Amino acid sequence: MRAAVVNGFGGPEQVQVIEVPVPQPAAGQVRIRVAAAGVNPVDGAVRVGVFGGAGQRIGLGWDVAGEIDAVGAEVTGWAVGQQVVGLHYGPVKPLGTHAEYTVLDASAVAVAPARVDAAAAAALPLSGLTAARAVGLLGLAPGSSVLITGAAGVVGGLAVQLAVRAGLVVTALAGESDEEFVRSLGATAFVPRGSAPVEPVDGVVDAAVLGEPALGFVRDGGVYVGLRPHAGPAAERGIRVVEQEVAADGAHLAELVGLVDAGVLTLRVAQTIPLADAAKAHTRLSEPGNRGRLVLTTS
Known part of the structure; x- marks a missing residue:
C-alpha cells in the first residue's frame, strides 16, 4: 500500500x-x-x-x-x-x-x-477534540465572557461554536475580513487581529498561540487555555494558565460527531x-x- x-x-x-x-x-x-x-x-x-x-x-x-x-x-x-x-x-x-x-x-x-x-x-478528530478540551478546561459558568484567538481558523472556529453551546459569551479575535464569518458561528463581539477587547474577559482560548499578549486580555483571577504544550505564558495576576494536550478519545469524539449530525458544528x-x-x-x-x-x- x-x-x-x-x-x-x-x-x-x-x-x-x-x-x-x-x-x-x-x-x-x-x-x-x-x-x-x-x-x-x-x-x-x-x-x-x-x-x-x-x-x-x-x-x-x-x-x-x-x-x-x-x-x-x-x-x-x-x-x-x-x-x-x-x-x-x-x-x-x-x-x-x-x-x-x-x-x-x-x-x-x-x-x-x-x-x-x-x-x-x-x-x-484532531481539531474537534482539541477545541472541545480547550473549552472544557476553561471551567467557566454560563454567561461568562471568553475571547477566542484565531477564531476563523479550524480549531478556533470549532471552539467558538462549542463555547457558544456551553452558554459562554464569545468574543472572536481574527482578521478584519473574517468578522462576518465568526459572527455566523455565534460570536457576539469581534476584535480585529492586532487589537484588544474593550474590557478584560473571564477567559481566553488561545488558538492563535499568541501567548503573553493573549494573557493580557484576561481579567485578574481569570483563566488562559493554551493549545500547545509547554508554550504558554507565565501565570500572573492570579490567572490560571492551562496548557492542554489532545488525547485519542473515541467516546468524546462520538459526542462531537453527534453535534455535527445535529448541525451544531460546522x-x-x-x-x-x-x-x-x-x-x-x-x-x-x-x-x-x-x-x-x-x-x-x-x-
Missing part, C-alpha cells in the same frame, strides 16, 4: 509517498481503509523535526475517516464495513493516517458523521488533495489563506 512518510527533516520536498506493507491490527485494534485524512499544522511540525525522531522513517497523519476492514482480537462493538473517524495520536510513529490503510486502537474511533462526506469528517475543508500529492499538501499548509482543513484522499 502507499503511505506518506519522511526520512529526513526539512521542507515539503521531504514528504515521500512510498510502498509499505499493509498493517495488521493487534489485540484491541481495528484496521481502517482510509478514505480521507486531514493535514494539520502538527504534520508540518513533524516534518521539520520539532518532535525529533532523526534517523528513522516517520509516518504522517493524525486524522482519519474511512471504513473498518479488519478487527483485532478482544475488540467488541466494531465490525468490518462500519464507517468511522478516529485520531491516531503521536508525532513520531512508523505509519500514520496519510496512507491507504491505518491501524488504530478501537478506543480511539467513533462512528462517522452521517451529515457530511468523508473529507469533511476527516477534519473533525466542518470546513479548504481543499482535497490526492495522497500521491502529499508533498503539495505540505506546500499549501505553509501558505496563508487556508480557510478550512486540507484533506488527503485515497481515491
